[in-house]
Amino acid sequence: EKGGYDHFMLKEIYEQPSAISDTYRGRMRVAEGIIKMAGIDDNLAKLLNAKRIIIIACGTSWHAGLVAEYIFEELVRIPVEVEYASEFRYRNPVIHADDVVIAISQSGETADTMAAIKLAKENRAFVFGVCNVVGSSISRETHAGAYTHAGPEIGVASTKAFTTQITVLALIALKLAERKGTISNSSFHYYLQELERIPEKVKAALESNEHIKYIADTYKNAKNFLYLGRGYNFPVALEGALKLKEISYIHAEGYPAAEMKHGPIALIDEQMPVVVIATKKGHYEKVVSNIQEIKSRKGKIIGIVTEGDVTVKELADHVIEIPETEEFLTPLLTTIPLQLLSYHIAVMLDKNVDQPRNLAKSVTVE
Ligand code: M6R
Numbered sequence: 237e238k239g240g241y242d243h244f245m246l247k248e249i250y251e252q253p254s255a256i257s258d259t260y261r262g263r264m265r266v267a268e269g270i271i272k273m274a275g276i277d278d279n280l281a282k283l284l285n286a287k288r289i290i291i292i293a294c295g296t297s298w299h300a301g302l303v304a305e306y307i308f309e310e311l312v313r314i315p316v317e318v319e320y321a322s323e324f325r326y327r328n329p330v331i332h333a334d335d336v337v338i339a340i341s342q343s344g345e346t347a348d349t350m351a352a353i354k355l356a357k358e359n360r361a362f363v364f365g366v367c368n369v370v371g372s373s374i375s376r377e378t379h380a381g382a383y384t385h386a387g388p389e390i391g392v393a394s395t396k397a398f399t400t401q402i403t404v405l406a407l408i409a410l411k412l413a414e415r416k417g418t419i420s421n422s423s424f425h426y427y428l429q430e431l432e433r434i435p436e437k438v439k440a441a442l443e444s445n446e447h448i449k450y451i452a453d454t455y456k457n458a459k460n461f462l463y464l465g466r467g468y469n470f471p472v473a474l475e476g477a478l479k480l481k482e483i484s485y486i487h488a489e490g491y492p493a494a495e496m497k498h499g500p501i502a503l504i505d506e507q508m509p510v511v512v513i514a515t516k517k518g519h520y521e522k523v524v525s526n527i528q529e530i531k532s533r534k535g536k537i538i539g540i541v542t543e544g545d546v547t548v549k550e551l552a553d554h555v556i557e558i559p560e561t562e563e564f565l566t567p568l569l570t571t572i573p574l575q576l577l578s579y580h581i582a583v584m585l586d587k588n589v590d591q592p593r594n595l596a597k598s599v600t601v602e
Pocket of ligand 1: 341
């Protein structure tokens, strides 16, 4: 059942190339330049006329929502708010009938997300679900939706659900952007081609596994980790830190790289590994100067860089390369080494990777 892998988590990490292509297959027709998604096509006017999009989710799904915020605002130019379902539902939020609410949930059973959906519906918002589990409670409660088609995710730590959520949300954003005319026709076609190439590039990213294992071995006894990223990769930093926390029980924090100087930089010394997402397109120079700040305080730097990078390679203690892609698609690649890093550290520390203590796969309590 684990398909020859030691753990479901590792199997699910390796399934990502096929999970991502399963997610866009049948929806994205690259040659024709068409994205067909029933839940979107049937509600196109509502989505195109949305004054605002509110994304509600928990945990890793909330991180996918944050990535989607950056993608939607950039490509579709609709303002987006991303809320923890638990905060949203308890604070009498302002919801209008012309708001579109997108609820993201792998299991489709998360209690807080479900309650937030009901609240949004009571306030007459249109609620769209992005779920993985077919026929789940959330997929039934929402007005319309799109499944991620990632296949069953057994490991408590979410991996392929995250990357397929981003894939679905990117497809939706591309479709709306094309309809709204907020991106050019040629960009639209180019982005479809780039998305189609992502599974191959995820495969290439997975090839760093042995090198990542070595890095995991080097830092497995660290007490704290910091994860930094900017723009599209800020949520990936949060996700990398969450992955490490939940399965290895090492304290980790994710931060937008520029926020470091507003506090967390005080933590940095020679004991502190800092994972920095420093890909070519995402404010590269700024991230390089963040790396210099860490280095001058003797922090240990693990850089996630674009293939062929030279600048970060010279500064960092270790680099992990990922293939180049469009900036808004980089989270689909930068996430991969962070999943593997947390996986190997947890295995080396002899933790229960698939069923970490105190955690359940679906959180049906409030
Ligand atoms: O099933 P959901 O996507 O609604 O679950 C939300 C969170 O409970 C979930 O993402 C959790 O944070 C994972 N264990 C993260 O790996």
